[in-house]
Amino acid sequence: MSRISVLRESRIDPHYFDTYASLMTTGNGYMGVRAGFEEDYPEQTRGMYVAGIYNKAQGQVSSDLVNLPDVTRFEFEIDGVIFSMHSGEVQDFERVFDLATGEVCRELVWQHPNGKRFGLCLKRFVSKKELHKVYAKVAITSLSGDADVRIRTGIDGQQTNFGTQHLVEKSLRVFSETWMQGDYVTTQSGQDVTVTSMISAPGSFAAKNRQLLVTVNQKLAENEPFSLEKVSVIATSLETENPAEFGLGEIRAAKSYEEALAESRGSWQKFWQDYRVEVTSENAFDQLALDFAAYHLEAMTPAHDERFSVGAKGLTGEGYKGHVFWDTEIFIAPFHLYNHPEKARKLLRYRYLHLEQAREKAAKNGYQGALFPWESAFSGEEETPEFAAINVRTGKRQKVASALAEHHIVADVAHAVVNYYEASQDELFMERDGLQILQETARFWLSRAVLKDGKYVILDVIGPDEYTEHVDNNAYTNYLAHENVYQTLRFMSKYGQKHTAFYDLCEAFLRKIYLPQPDVSKLIPQDDTFLGKPEIDLSEYKARQGSQAILLDYSRAEVNEMQILKQADVVMLLYLMPNLFSEEIVARNLDYYEEHTIHDSSLSKAIHAIVANRVGQPEKAYRFFEEACRIDLEAAPGGTDEGVHAASLGAIWLSAIFGFGGVAIADGELHLNPRLPAGWKRLAFSFVWHGERLEIELESDKIRVTKDTTAPIQMHIFGEKHCMTTGLEI
């Protein structure tokens, strides 16, 4: 395996401080710690989040992923001057984020206003082995004679979610003049959070204004580095009855920075052995993007606990308040499903555990079955904020309609359940949890559709394309609802529940559900009215894609009445159901809808890459892939400030495997139709199917599939069925 990529930052530009704070978030699924610089800047937002710790502050209608007390800040006072990269002069600055381990390491030489030079080396990581621990190490060396340094760090409970405080400080303590501890409780959800920290040198302690700080004064001699290590333990009542006691126990057992890093590296190595997608490309950026995606997809997934799922920004920031969307099932879960299916199962278990809340939401809205919330958090209740951006013309904030009408999430969850079963053949899950999800979601569609002229139609929905609201018979929604009910019948039949009234209702639904067909010009109408709406030239908005610039010129209502897509919609459907239409129809619709798509959603590009590749447009596919990779890694200022685009990272992985790798699942069977981009010599990845780990290695003229066991596996390669035991090479 080639060396895992590193992400480098070498410019000091406050416009990008929060971009890199997101990109270089170190995490382990339990928690994420943003890469704020140790010293503070007004332009950077520190953040530490634990999966599942949400709270609604007074007056809030939806929960925030709570920004926890900070342990990353260090204030350095060198010869009486507070260190900042803006003051003095900085030489040889580089920050490196090692995707192999999630370690952030910054090195620089700082020239003090008094002329003396100092070397600083500042490192940090969250352990993958010890889920609750954050390790930091700071080293400072005087390069110009003796100097005085004062280092202050500790536990800073002044952190907020953009001014909203979610934690009551219960106590600040210092034990044995060594262990600092801050005990907090969330104001509404009532979760205890304890942060316990220690540093490796004696210091003096002080507690004030929600901060517990320790100060170390040190004389530096020329060229003799002074190192200080810090370990912090984060614990909550979600996983332990007494987080304070747990924190003290863990901190007593803390290792040195290097020991702990070695252990964590070991855990990450196991991950990379299984999950690495290796590419030999003319463009080194491709491997970086794939490694970046894989690191974050792993770091954002709370694989330790099925009560939580993945937020739209993972644990890297506060965008979308850390809420869980369809992103998890459609964009993120496959990454785990085809590598470690038990992690994908846990994500589905999250939905299963919240069927009750989904049923309540359905009932509240006048439907039956389970209507999963458009956004959810810990409780499983609907968390979509009531209002979005302000409209300066009316002075009012615009209502968010997704919670009321973006119902495709119901079918998306069902789709993921079936996908999970196809890949894992996990009858135990399917018969108990999976079937229940299928039935409850199918029940929802039966109540959601209405009979009109002898057909079941689904009215007043929002499809994936959020620039087109409140439409009838969105193709994506109708086809996925059909699949949802169809698969429910299939598994009811399989598990002996065929002879029920509900089964008959489902059959009737399937007979009558309206599925939009290609029109005379071979276009699948996105919804009943879309193709009749006026078109405008979108080139200037496409040039600024991701910024929602169109909303500066048009109101949402105006955008709604034109053929303008935010993101893949029909194309999304074509991706999920590869065999629904002929290649010709797919190509025609890809071209048409892409032209009308601004790609203002980060979920769009990579999906287009997959579909383009399938219809034999590899150059276009590679361009879409590259652009998808740049969404985070070459984000414009502001674009990634509030966290990485979790679903987009999942889609990058999808576009490698299901796009260029040519993997497809159709009717429960595995297909492989690889088409590598011109610049790629080789693509290698693992793919777990029916409990077998396949090692797939693709070159322009070679396909090699190997596996460890001799159990037979069937797969179609370029349409030809192969049954292999130990592997094959073509």
Place this chain on the structure above:
Amino acid sequence: MSRISVLRESRIDPHYFDTYASLMTTGNGYMGVRAGFEEDYPEQTRGMYVAGIYNKAQGQVSSDLVNLPDVTRFEFEIDGVIFSMHSGEVQDFERVFDLATGEVCRELVWQHPNGKRFGLCLKRFVSKKELHKVYAKVAITSLSGDADVRIRTGIDGQQTNFGTQHLVEKSLRVFSETWMQGDYVTTQSGQDVTVTSMISAPGSFAAKNRQLLVTVNQKLAENEPFSLEKVSVIATSLETENPAEFGLGEIRAAKSYEEALAESRGSWQKFWQDYRVEVTSENAFDQLALDFAAYHLEAMTPAHDERFSVGAKGLTGEGYKGHVFWDTEIFIAPFHLYNHPEKARKLLRYRYLHLEQAREKAAKNGYQGALFPWESAFSGEEETPEFAAINVRTGKRQKVASALAEHHIVADVAHAVVNYYEASQDELFMERDGLQILQETARFWLSRAVLKDGKYVILDVIGPDEYTEHVDNNAYTNYLAHENVYQTLRFMSKYGQKHTAFYDLCEAFLRKIYLPQPDVSKLIPQDDTFLGKPEIDLSEYKARQGSQAILLDYSRAEVNEMQILKQADVVMLLYLMPNLFSEEIVARNLDYYEEHTIHDSSLSKAIHAIVANRVGQPEKAYRFFEEACRIDLEAAPGGTDEGVHAASLGAIWLSAIFGFGGVAIADGELHLNPRLPAGWKRLAFSFVWHGERLEIELESDKIRVTKDTTAPIQMHIFGEKHCMTTGLEI
């Protein structure tokens, strides 16, 4: 009148950012706005406070003076670089705080990293004429060719009290693409707060994460300044039923910066005409200190509303959570009493209006009458925090005992009532409100004292010296309790309430109250045990006075068992009761107790100055005075970060008038025994007595008193009684 002083800041040192943010707070009694720089720095704490707007966040046992949404921040992006005084190079930096008006004005030339130079001029003031308005003006000039500037400002609801959020955001609105408005409500006290802002140029608006911001993009041509004005209106439900409507009405009527400043200057001029203490000193610092004190004493006093009093840091910061202490009655009220007695009356009305809460506190603690809270806020209930600093040995926080035992505040309030009457002869107030306060406070002392060996003793108290807790018969407390009851009798008698059982009880109390007398060595024992405690050398702690450094070496319990004073205690008594003992006794006690006083309290030095002057130690007095003036104006980093020392500023005024000016009130009569310091040629001030404004001008060999009317006024000058009509000169 000579020019009112200006306070200058000419170094850019983050250690002092918060010092100057406090010192240069612009305020008008309704609100105070800290002098945070327009651009943000991690080392500065912005703050805007409205008198009376307190709140207890969830989990808090005492109220905070709420830090309101910020209107002072401006982000400047110049040729793509975010302006900061740390980046680029700053030339000719100076910030001037004009004490004549409270206008803060910063000018500097900034060299952009691209080499271009820019002139910036950034101004701000809170209007004394329009209590609800903050005006700001920023001007930027390119000195090196064309440039692009982007200015972003607005209403920033991310402000917190050190991480504690007190406000729920109700709405953010933009009216007519001009007026921005943020509506908030405090989480517990339920006060509505509305901030309405506008700028003088068109811009684009955006609202997110508790911020409502407007952005202006501007091309600069060389040497053509671009100016932007901003007006903000702050309104709360304390003064209007509909703060949002009020805000819109006021902002429509807003004036230009210069017009509004001229109006505000007019209001300040009236203030200075009455309140100015003018000194001709060898040391220009003395006049600055007196002007600084007068400005802030005025800016901190909510003269518009008797429901509020003055917090320990005025409206300049969050120290002591904005709570009201004895500081108001003993240190601050006299400044108003002898200038505009109606303002002193309002401060007493605050106590009167909260007699009910004081009665409740007394009852809760097993006493009768009124026990005023040691710290109070809007409700009038006890607000002293339960815990103070952390003890790193035990790991626990120390309980604050003041609320339980620092009962002298009861007599301090009574003392202020009598002082008010003596100066104002306000029978209307005295017969109704004043007498009630006197009776209720006297009733407290009657229940608080216990009979022991035939004497009423007052056990287990804390006197003004907070390093000596839980002692019996603190001299200050016993003498003030005696005066309290004595004056109650006097006014009951005066207002025909002599023949009551309560009157008799008071008489009995006065006969038997134990009043510590000078011992054989002429020392008045601070309490029953003080003089028997061991002494230690305090010189190293005196050298670091104000920092409570002794508590780093000794626990509070250990300090309690030594002859160590935090601040004036017996000396305080001698100041308040000038005729109690002979000059010899006063001098002896001043010397003895001062030697044992660290002056860790800012209330100490100036009082020592007054007493030293009275006993003919002018050099010592001047040294104390100077040191008191330096408490804020030459604060060590951190010392004034959380606000100016309100009581200390009052005491500076007291030491000029009652110290060097030699004013004293004894048995209701006015005395003048001036003793100017060697370096002072002249001291001039107004003094309102019995409704007459006396202009007093003192030189080393001359006393001149003039007045406008011909009403006769009696005063003692150097012990000799004078009755004057239009004035006199000696």
